[in-house]
Amino acid sequence: MPVISLRGVEKSYNRRALFTDVDLDVAPGTAVGIQGENGSGKSVLLKIITQFVRPDAGTARIDDAYLSPNRVFPQGFGVLIDRPGYIPSQTGLENLLALAGIRKVVDERKVRDTMTLLGLDPGLPQKARHYSLGMKQRLGLAQAIMEDQPVLILDEPFNGLDEDTVVEFRQLFRTMVDDGRTLIMTSHQQDDIDAICDHPHRLRRGRLERNA
Numbered sequence: 001m002p003v004i005s006l007r008g009v010e011k012s013y014n015r016r017a018l019f020t021d022v023d024l025d026v027a028p029g030t031a032v033g034i035q036g037e038n039g040s041g042k043s044v045l046l047k048i049i050t051q052f053v054r055p056d057a058g059t060a061r062i063d064d065a066y067l068s069p070n071r072v073f074p075q076g077f078g079v080l081i082d083r084p085g086y087i088p089s090q091t092g093l094e095n096l097l098a099l100a101g102i103r104k105v106v107d108e109r110k111v112r113d114t115m116t117l118l119g120l121d122p123g124l125p126q127k128a129r130h131y132s133l134g135m136k137q138r139l140g141l142a143q144a145i146m147e148d149q150p151v152l153i154l155d156e157p158f159n160g161l162d163e164d165t166v167v168e169f170r171q172l173f174r175t176m177v178d179d180g181r182t183l184i185m186t187s188h189q190q191d192d193i194d195a196i197c198d199h200p201h202r203l204r205r206g207r208l209e210r211n212a
């Protein structure tokens, strides 16, 4: 049973078709990568997958096991789409603890360990508004993974990260998939997709093509 199944998905904005006829099945425990140029529609496609945006035509189904009891919202999805969101006047730790307080499935130890894993010092007194680009990106990734969500939807996960960190994080996310998590990610960089994903795709001229 695929975690996510797209059939004949279409989306247009201002009468310009972003993509048409998109079919995609994402099997559990696999990594699907979508490479594409600026504006090709990668983020919009991820928003359709997560049910934040409705397609104009076609269907975007999530397996019942990953839906909330009212079957409306995805459950167990760790999501980073567009850019990291945070409360600017709080530290990184305060931000993550506030989020962790919503579902209450992880404790402070897990939050701190996740920050350390991603190269953020949990004791840093700096407010998130003063974080560098790379630190904000790490904070966004921490939000997405800290609750051990089984499905990760990551839009340009390596935005703003230096080269050594990218190499380290490629390995980190691949290990998560090897450990059973499902990943759908986008990148401008084919190298990122090749290093991590079992099923590379490209969004080009309004079509989602499977790369060999």
Ligand SMILES: Nc1ncnc2c1ncn2[C@@H]1O[C@H](COP(=O)(O)OP(=O)(O)OP(=O)(O)O)[C@@H](O)[C@H]1O
Binding pocket: 013, 014, 018, 036, 037, 038, 039, 040, 041, 042, 043, 044, 045
């Ligand atoms: N809510 C919206 N209203 C109008 N146009 C939109 C909306 N959301 C996205 N678009 C348009 O759809 C196009 C694709 O946007 P999207 O963010 O998916 O691109 P992308 O492939 O993720 O680009 P990038 O690599 O630059 O992040 C853009 O031209 C964007 O302006």
